[in-house]
Amino acid sequence: MKNRSLISISDYSKEEIMQILEIAAEFEKKPHQNLLNGRVIASLFFEPSTRTRLSFESAIQKLGGNVIGFSSAATSSVQKGESLKDTILTVCNYSDLIVMRHPVDGSARFASEVASVPIINAGDGANQHPTQCLLDLYSIQKTQGTLENLEVTFVGDLKYGRTVHSLVIALCQFNTKFHLVSPVELKLPSAVKRHIKEANLQYEQYTDFSEVIPKSDIIYMTRIQRERFPDPLEYEKVKNAYILDNSMLSNAKENCRILHPLPRVNEISINVDDNPKAYYFEQALNGVFVRQALIASILGLK
Ligand code: CP
Numbered sequence: 001m002k003n004r005s006l007i008s009i010s011d012y013s014k015e016e017i018m019q020i021l022e023i024a025a026e027f028e029k030k031p032h033q034n035l036l037n038g039r040v041i042a043s044l045f046f047e048p049s050t051r052t053r054l055s056f057e058s059a060i061q062k063l064g065g066n067v068i069g070f071s072s073a074a075t076s077s078v079q080k081g082e083s084l085k086d087t088i089l090t091v092c093n094y095s096d097l098i099v100m101r102h103p104v105d106g107s108a109r110f111a112s113e114v115a116s117v118p119i120i121n122a123g124d125g126a127n128q129h130p131t132q133c134l135l136d137l138y139s140i141q142k143t144q145g146t147l148e149n150l151e152v153t154f155v156g157d158l159k160y161g162r163t164v165h166s167l168v169i170a171l172c173q174f175n176t177k178f179h180l181v182s183p184v185e186l187k188l189p190s191a192v193k194r195h196i197k198e199a200n201l202q203y204e205q206y207t208d209f210s211e212v213i214p215k216s217d218i219i220y221m222t223r224i225q226r227e228r229f230p231d232p233l234e235y236e237k238v239k240n241a242y243i244l245d246n247s248m249l250s251n252a253k254e255n256c257r258i259l260h261p262l263p264r265v266n267e268i269s270i271n272v273d274d275n276p277k278a279y280y281f282e283q284a285l286n287g288v289f290v291r292q293a294l295i296a297s298i299l300g301l302k
Contacts, residue, residue, distance in 0.1 A: 002300040005112035005119040009130040009166040014173040021138050023293035023302050024286070027062075031289065035301045036065030042095035043069035044087070045122070046078065046102045051262060052122045052131065055287035056099050056295075063292055068094060085114050092116045097298060118298050126160040126228055132261050133166035135290040139283040140218055143257045147171075153179040153212045155242050156222035156267060158188040160229075163261040164222060169195045178203035179212040183238045186224070209242050214251045219244070221260040221267050221280075239265075246271040259283050 001016055012020070027033070041060050045053050053071060060067050069091075070076045078087060084102070088111045091098055100111055101122040108121035108128070123129040141147050152171060158164050158180055168178065168188065172195045180188050180203055187205060196203050206212060213219065221244055229235040243266060244258065260268060260280040272278050296302035 001297040003118055004298065005108075005115070005121075006130050006294065006298070007108045007112055007119065007121045007124075008128045009133045009170045011130070017134065017137060017170065017173070020134055020290065020293045020297060021141060023297060024134075024138050024289040027289040027292040027296075028286075031062045031292070033062070033292075034064035035296055036060065036063040036299070038064070038066065039096045039299065040066045040068060040094060041295065042091045042098045043067050043071075044076075044091060044098060044100045044102075045069070045071045046073040046076075046100070046107075047123065048072070049101055049122070051284050051287060052101060052129075055284070056122065056131075056291050058288050059291040059295060062288070063295065065295075069099075084111060088115050088119075097295065120294065120298070123162055126162055126165075128166050129162040129261070130166050131287070131291060131294060132163045133170050134294065135283065135287040136163070136167050136220070136259060136261070137170060138286050138290050139257075139259060139279060142286070143279055144217055144255060147174040149175050150217040151177045151179065151215050152218045152220060153181060153216040154188070154220045154222070155181040155209060155244070157186050157224045157228070158182040158222070159186040160225050161222045164188070164220070165192050167220065168192050172196055172199040172201060176201060179206065179216065180204065181206045181209050181212060181242065183207065183241045185234065185238060186241075209244075210248060213248060213256075214253065216256055217253065219252075219256065219258050221258060221264070223260075223263065223265050223267055242267055243269060244272055245269045246275055249275060249277055252277060 099120045105125035105127040108124040112119040224239050226235050257279040
């Protein structure tokens with residue numbers, strides 16, 4: 001992993017994923033370690049974020065590093081017409097590693113091709129969100145005691161959901177049985193389903209949500225993302241397609257946990273928050289340890 005960019009979860013082997021999760025567990029036990037010793041990490045967010053940006057910044061500060069960057073394209077020279085290439089070439093002069101979120105699919109790969117320092121993709125359009133995937137895997141392993149042989153249900157925007165794309169691809173390495181719940185318009189793209197088929201694993205697609213709850217070890221809820229719809233009327237048709245309410249969890253398995261990359265709008269009722277099966281805020285905390293592990297590994301410090 002040393003000096004390598006992380007653009008897609010497919011960039012990491014199963015062994016490398018497991019190594020990151022092991023290192024993350026070490027950081028969870030001992031989060032404050034002065035490994036970065038003044039190194040500079042650039043955090044370039046061309047698209048809004050709360051968890052990814054702040055958990056990266058928290059991870060860097062717990063490791064003794066410094067963060068530079070911007071939280072919106074509006075406060076950078078992109079506003080004056082600067083290209084992504086010129087921005088990346090410039091920021092490479094100031095930093096040891098770049099964490100980048102961008103609204104365009106493929107932008108992170110492009111940045112890694114022009115950069116002289118490693119790039120971590122913090123989400124590129126509707127494509128990939130590999131660091132979210134690593135923290136999702138960490139959360140699944142922590143709550144289930146294993147990543148192998150689980151039944152995982154994905155609910156909501158499976159078409160544009162980059163966290164879904166990354167996690168489905170990663171779980172293909174762990175003999176997962178997939179339940180895919182979405183409106184017809186928001187089905188998982190064929191390119192992602194191809195990974196499931198190539199791994200000889202099973203998936204079933206549903207439009208109704210309730211029938212899969214009793215089968216699920218993990219229920220991975222997602223937001224219907226208004227910002228990804230080319231036509232706002234299409235968003236209006238599906239925006240309330242799935243709302244998980246506490247009463248729906250009465251026949252869930254004992255070990256079942258509810259995950260959500262967040263932010264949520266209304267797809268998980270707030271009455272679920274106090275249910276012991278709700279794990280989404282702990283999931284967000286796990287992002288700090290996983291991102292510490294990732295930074296330390298890429299900079300060759302672990
Ligand atoms: N999960 C996630 O990417 O959240 P943010 O958009 O708040 O970073």
